[in-house]
Amino acid sequence: MKIVSRASLSMMIMLVSLIICTTGYSSIPVQNSLAPMLKTVLPSVVNIKADIKITDINTLRELQKQRSKNKDMDDQDPGSFVSVGSGVIVDAKNGYILTNAHVVADAQTVTITLSDGHHYTAKILGMDKPSDIALLQISAKNLSAIQMGNSNDLKVGDFVAAIGNPFGLNQTVTSGIVSALGRTTLGIENYENFIQTDAPINPGNSGGALINTQGQLVGINTAILAPDRGSIGIGFAIPANMAKSVMLQLLEYGNVKRGVLGIGAQDITPELASAFNINDAKGAAVTQILPNSPAEQAGVQVGDIITSINGAEIKSASDVVNTIGFLRVDSKVNLSVLRNNKPITINVTLSDSKKRKLLVAQKDPFLYGVGLKNFSVLSPVHGNVQAVLVASVERDSNSWHSDLRPGDVITSVNQHKINNIDELKTATAKSGKELLLNVLRGSSAIFLVINKES
Missing domain, CATH: 2.30.42.10 (PDZ domain)
Known part of the structure; x- marks a missing residue:
């Protein structure tokens, strides 16, 4: 790599300045710092510490293994761990804070630390795990809220900055550009429409702010794509418009109750x-x-x-x-x-x-949630079989609780032979409170009883 000395570097700078002046571009203002904008934005980004109760036995065992290797963790509650993340104040008057649901899910207590060092206990007003958004509230005066931007206005190549608390380092700012928009099928959340950015995002940034050059909130930082825990310049944020939509439902109803198109x-x-x-x-x-x-x-x-x-x-x-x-x-x-x-x-x-499932169940109280297929086979065990194959069974349905399973072959209903799905449906419609099925399972045959009330 060629190294330029300080003296020659200074000469190059002077030469560039001279060229700019003589070509008529000296009047163009050069914005070389985000500091003025960040001065108003930084106080709206907070640190979040959540004491999480462990409910999964496998997670608890893994944590116990880690603690056996790390003596510094011995004084912690063996059934809990501390989740550290970031949040964004979006309403100063009411103390509303947006963050990721995964930062505070199953939290027993949530502590908010402001940029000035003050600590507050937060109340979880609601969360929506499918979109990974949670809404918190603290009771505090003189808070500073961020201005919400329109994430639909973002374009690939726009400059953005990520603010949060990576690895517990408070009020950290990184910058980059919007690398892509509308990222989906990543398997991170149920509802994905991510903003991709190369502004470095690291563990602890979750729930922090992604802002544009006007200091407006355009995204909530949520995930990184990395072979290790560090950033490689592929980070993802939930668009501010999506976060705002969830927030409004949480404020009005306390939950997000999604409609179905079907x-x-x-x-x-x-x-x-x-x-x-x-x-x-x-x-x-x-x-x-x-x-x-x-x-x-x-x-x-x-x-x-x-x-x-x-x-x-x-x-x-x-x-x-x-x-x-x-x-x-x-x-x-x-x-x-x-x-x-x-x-x-x-x-x-x-x-x-x-409601849709209820309508389906009312029309077919015994076999709702069951996928069926006409079946014909010459079996060395059962002979020539004309029946109905169970292709799938929905969990928590009546049939599932009655032990009907995919791969079963239904040969009779209420002791009447059936040869196809139409005959099965006709016989099922005539049943009262119980449905008696004769089922081939492997090399065996068994009876199953399905009840309407099960």
């Missing part, structure tokens, strides 16, 4: 766009309609291409998941779709997933 969706690829005879390879193709779902009741069809939801553009199947996933039960949704290359509008009212 469809399966797939990205529109150039090949699919050509097959559907559409010009734009954007949107989400409906691949499945769940029975007794709002989508079925509203008339959504397989092959419809969703282009917008409540006016928000849909570019992919993930957009459908994330848009619907942050709308509450009973929300009215306006779907813009292409059907046979013609635009139509469908109005849908989202329902509770439990």
